[in-house]
Amino acid sequence: MKISIHQPAGFNEMGGRSNNEDSIYPIPGTATSADRLFLVCDGVGGEHKGEEASFLACKHISDFFLRSGEEDISKSFVQKAVIAAREAFIETEKHDPDTAGMATTLTLLYFDNYGAVLAHLGDSRIYHIRNGKIIFQTSDHKWVNELVQSGVITEEQAALHPQRNVITKVITASRADEADYMxxxxxxxxxxxxxxxDGVLEQLYDDLLEYHLRDNPDNHPEPIEILEAVKNECAHQTNDNFSAYLIKIASVGEQKAGEEKVNEKVVNAVMPESVVSRQSIEKPRGVLFGLIAFAVIFCSGLIFHFVKSEKQAEKALFESKTNINDPDSVQVEVPVRATGGPEVED
Structure with missing residues (x-):
C-alpha cells in the first residue's frame, strides 16, 4: 500500500497555562508531505517538568524510528521506541532531581507499506475521519473510563468525578506502561x-470536529486552513495547553513490488523444489520424444517413397521396351521430402 498525504498542519499553543508542557513532532512549520511519523505528547505533572517529559518523548521516539530504518512497524517495535524514551527519562532524572516523577502522554501515527500504525498512552487522542464522520477514535487511559467500562459509574458521572483527571497509562521512569497499538x-x-x-478537547467536541472536517462540494480547504479554524475554536477558551496535527490522505495506491514478493513466496510455498525440478526435466523430455517421432515418420516416408519409385521404375522399364517411341511412357517422379509430423510444444 502506497500512501501519499497532503501538506500536514500542526500547532502547539500555550493556552491558559504559564508554560507549555505539550510537544509535537515534526516541529510546527517543518512537516512536509514526505513525513511518515507524527507525534503529539502532553507532559503530566506541572511542577514535575512536564515540558521536559514531552520533549524527551518526541525526541527519542522520533530518533528511534529514524535510526532503525524499519519500514513496517510492529507492536513490539513501537514498544521498543517507548522504552527508548523511558530510558532517557531515567538518565535525565539521575542528573536532574527536579525532573523526578515527570511523565507524558503519547499519540503516534506512522504510515508504512501496510497502512497506518496508531499508538497511544494517556488521554491525548487520535481520530480517523471519513466523509465528515469519525470512524475511529482512541479510548482515553483514564481512571474514570475504567469505572465506566466496568459499569461502576455512568459517562455523565465520569464528567463530574473528582478523579476524572487521573491517567492510568503514561511514559514515565518509574514504570513501563505498554502503549495501545492498532x-x-x-x-x-x-x-x-x-x-x-486533551487541551484541544476542552473546546472541540466530536460533533464540532466532524463539522470542520465535513464534505463541502463548493470548497476544499487544505489541512492548514482547517486546522487554523480548529485553533481558533480553542484560542482564549481553554485553560490548558493545546496541540494537534492534522493529516489528510491524498491518494492510496497498490504496492506492486510488495505484491510480487508475496506472490513469489506463495508459489514457492505450494511448489516444492522437487516439483519444480521435475517440471524442468519434463519439458525438454517432451521435446525429445517429439523429435524422435518426427524422425521415425520422416524415415518411414523415405522408405515408402523409394520402394514406390523402384516399382514404378521397373514398370517404366518394361513399358519402354514396348513403347520405345513414346517418351511420355516413362514418367520420372521427383522424390518429395516428408513434412509434417506431430507438433512439439516448447
Whole structure:
C-alpha cells in the first residue's frame, strides 16, 4: 500500500497555562508531505517538568524510528521506541532531581507499506475521519473510563468525578506502561487523521470536529486552513495547553513490488523444489520424444517413397521396351521430402 498525504498542519499553543508542557513532532512549520511519523505528547505533572517529559518523548521516539530504518512497524517495535524514551527519562532524572516523577502522554501515527500504525498512552487522542464522520477514535487511559467500562459509574458521572483527571497509562521512569497499538488498512483518499492533546478537547467536541472536517462540494480547504479554524475554536477558551496535527490522505495506491514478493513466496510455498525440478526435466523430455517421432515418420516416408519409385521404375522399364517411341511412357517422379509430423510444444 502506497500512501501519499497532503501538506500536514500542526500547532502547539500555550493556552491558559504559564508554560507549555505539550510537544509535537515534526516541529510546527517543518512537516512536509514526505513525513511518515507524527507525534503529539502532553507532559503530566506541572511542577514535575512536564515540558521536559514531552520533549524527551518526541525526541527519542522520533530518533528511534529514524535510526532503525524499519519500514513496517510492529507492536513490539513501537514498544521498543517507548522504552527508548523511558530510558532517557531515567538518565535525565539521575542528573536532574527536579525532573523526578515527570511523565507524558503519547499519540503516534506512522504510515508504512501496510497502512497506518496508531499508538497511544494517556488521554491525548487520535481520530480517523471519513466523509465528515469519525470512524475511529482512541479510548482515553483514564481512571474514570475504567469505572465506566466496568459499569461502576455512568459517562455523565465520569464528567463530574473528582478523579476524572487521573491517567492510568503514561511514559514515565518509574514504570513501563505498554502503549495501545492498532493498525488501520482501510484508508481512502480524502480521509483525515487528527492527533490532539486533551487541551484541544476542552473546546472541540466530536460533533464540532466532524463539522470542520465535513464534505463541502463548493470548497476544499487544505489541512492548514482547517486546522487554523480548529485553533481558533480553542484560542482564549481553554485553560490548558493545546496541540494537534492534522493529516489528510491524498491518494492510496497498490504496492506492486510488495505484491510480487508475496506472490513469489506463495508459489514457492505450494511448489516444492522437487516439483519444480521435475517440471524442468519434463519439458525438454517432451521435446525429445517429439523429435524422435518426427524422425521415425520422416524415415518411414523415405522408405515408402523409394520402394514406390523402384516399382514404378521397373514398370517404366518394361513399358519402354514396348513403347520405345513414346517418351511420355516413362514418367520420372521427383522424390518429395516428408513434412509434417506431430507438433512439439516448447
Amino acid at each position: 493498525r488501520i488498512s482501510d484508508i481512502e483518499a480524502g480521509d483525515f487523521f487528527f492527533l490532539c492533546s
